[in-house]
Amino acid sequence: MMKIALIAHDRKKEEIVNFAVAYEHVLKPYQLYATGTTGARIMESTSLSVHRFMSGPLGGDQQIGALVAQNELDLLIFLRDPLMAQPHEPDIIALLRLCDVQGIPVATNVATAELLVKCLERGDFAWRELVHKYKPGIEE
Ligand SMILES: O=C(CO)COP(=O)(O)O
Numbered sequence: 001m002m003k004i005a006l007i008a009h010d011r012k013k014e015e016i017v018n019f020a021v022a023y024e025h026v027l028k029p030y031q032l033y034a035t036g037t038t039g040a041r042i043m044e045s046t047s048l049s050v051h052r053f054m055s056g057p058l059g060g061d062q063q064i065g066a067l068v069a070q071n072e073l074d075l076l077i078f079l080r081d082p083l084m085a086q087p088h089e090p091d092i093i094a095l096l097r098l099c100d101v102q103g104i105p106v107a108t109n110v111a112t113a114e115l116l117v118k119c120l121e122r123g124d125f126a127w128r129e130l131v132h133k134y135k136p137g138i139e140e
Pocket residue numbers: 007008009010034035036037038039054055056057060061092
């Protein structure tokens with residue numbers, strides 16, 4: 001099953017909640033992951049079931065990065081705050097770097113997130129199922 005991670009910095013939380021509400025029907029069939037507070041906020045406002053990792057500053061980005069390192073994650077929506085320094089900036093950069101290592105589609109703003117979710121709805125990411133099928137060693 002496709003795995004999608006949702007993360008938002010504090011001043012982007014409302015935006016990611018609105019996004020999850022708007023695209024709940026598209027996200028629903030997939031296995032969803034989030035950093036701690038983002039996941040809690042999404043579950044408060046939608047009927048989506050989200051596996052929550054640690055909060056970002058406490059290692060949540062790194063936990064999602066571990067999924068990416070194993071080529072387990074299929075899509076990352078990460079609404080970063082471009083105007084506020086984060087104490088865990090190295091973790092954020094590391095997560096985005098790993099997505100580039102594995103060639104994972106990433107959105108860092110809601111405009112791109114909407115485009116990617118529309119691709120998801122159309123089945124444009126079906127090729128990722130093949131990655132999971134033929135990935136040596138790591139299975140669902
Ligand atoms: O800091 C974050 C991502 O870098 C997000 O963490 P929270 O979802 O716990 O606020």
